[in-house]
Amino acid sequence: MRGCGPDGLTLAAAWVGVTSLILAAKGNVWAQFLMILFSVLYGVISFRFRYWGEMMTYLGMSLPMAVWSAVTWLKNPSAGNGSEVAIRRLEKRQALIVAGLSVLVTGAFYFILRWFRTPNLAFSTVSVTTGLLAAALTMLRSSYYALGCAANDLVLIVLWSLAAMKDPVYAPVVVNFAIFFLNDLYGFVSWRKRERLQTA
Template sequence: MSNPIKNLTKKEWALWLTSLAVVIASNLLTGSVDPLTLAAACVGITSLIFAAKGNVWSQILMILFSLLYGVISWQVRYWGEMITYLGMTLPMAVWSTVTWLRNPADNGKAVAIRRLTAKHIAGLAFFCTLTTWVFYLILRALDTPNIAFSTISVATSFLAASLTMLRTSYYALGYASNDLVLIVLWMLASLKNPLYIPVVVNFTIFFVNDMYGFISWRKREQAALA
C-alpha cells in the first residue's frame, strides 16, 4: 500500500484542509462540540480524499467511519442508518479493501479501474431492489423515523458500496447521491436537536469531495484509454 498523503496534489491538499476546517468550524460554532460527530467527519473526509486517489487506505478508513457513524445514528434512533452502515457498508468496505489490494494499477499507487458490464448492472439492479425491500421491512418493524428517506438511503448506500467494490468511477456518484439523502435526514433531525446541524454540514462537504472523486477517477479512465 502506497503512502496516500505523499501522492496528494496541491489541489487535493487544499480540498482536504479546507474541508476539515469547515467541519471543525461548524462543530465549534454550535457551542457544544460532539467529539464523536467531529471524529467521524474528519475520518470520512480523509477517506474520501484517499478514495479520489484510488488508494486502499480509503477503504480502511471507511471501516472506521462506519463504526463511528453507526453509533451516531443509534443515538438519534436512525435505525436504518445504523443497520446500513454496520451491517452493510462496513463489511463491504472490508471486502473492498481485499479487492483493491488484489487489483492494483500498473503504477502500484492506486487501484485498477474496472468497466461495468451489462451483467454487473443487472446484478446491481436485482440485489439493490432485494436489499432495499428487506431493509424497508426491518425499518418499518422498528418504527424508524423518516422511513422514506431512510429507505432511499439504504438503496444509495448499497449502490455506492457495491460500485466501490467493483472498482468503477460511478462509486462516487453513488456516495454523492447518498450524501444528498443524508443531508435531508439530518436536517430533519437537527430541527429537533440543533446539535446535529454540524452533521448536515459534514455531509455537504462529503458531497463536494465525492464529486471530486468522480472527476478524478474519470480522468484516470480517460488517461488509460488514451
C-alpha cells in the same frame, strides 16, 4: 436535547469520513481502511438518534463491503501507479445484478425499518438503496461509485437536517455530508480522468 454544540464523536466521524473520501478520489486503498472506522463511528451516531436503517446499513453492509473493497483494491493496483487502484469498467451484467439486489434490499428494509419505527422512514429507506449502490460500485472498482456516493450524500443531508432540527448536536453531520457531496463529485471527475489514462 444534548446541547447546541457538536460533540467529539460527530467531529471525529466528520474528520475520518472526509479524509477517507479525499483518499478515495485518488484511488488510494487507505480510503477503505478509514471507511471501516467511519462506518463504526457513524453507526454509533445513528444508534443515538434511532436511525436504525443508517446503523444497520453502515455496520452490516458498508463496513463489510469496505473490508472487501480494501482486499480487492490491494489485489488490483494500477499498472502505472501501485499506490492507486486499477479502475474497472462496469459490465452490463454486473449493473443488472447490483440494480436487482438494490430493489430486493430496499423492499426488505422498508418493512424492517417500519417495524423498528424508524424516524423519517421514507428517506431512511432511500438511503439504504443509495448506500448499497455506492458500496457495491466501490467494491467493483467502478468510477460510478462516486455518483452512488453523491446520491447517498444528498439523501443523508436531508435525513440529518431533520435530525438536527430536533437536536443541534447533529448539525456537524449535515455539514459532513455536504462536504462528502462536493468531494464525491470531484471523485467522479478524478476517477473518469484516471480511467481514460489507465485504458490509454
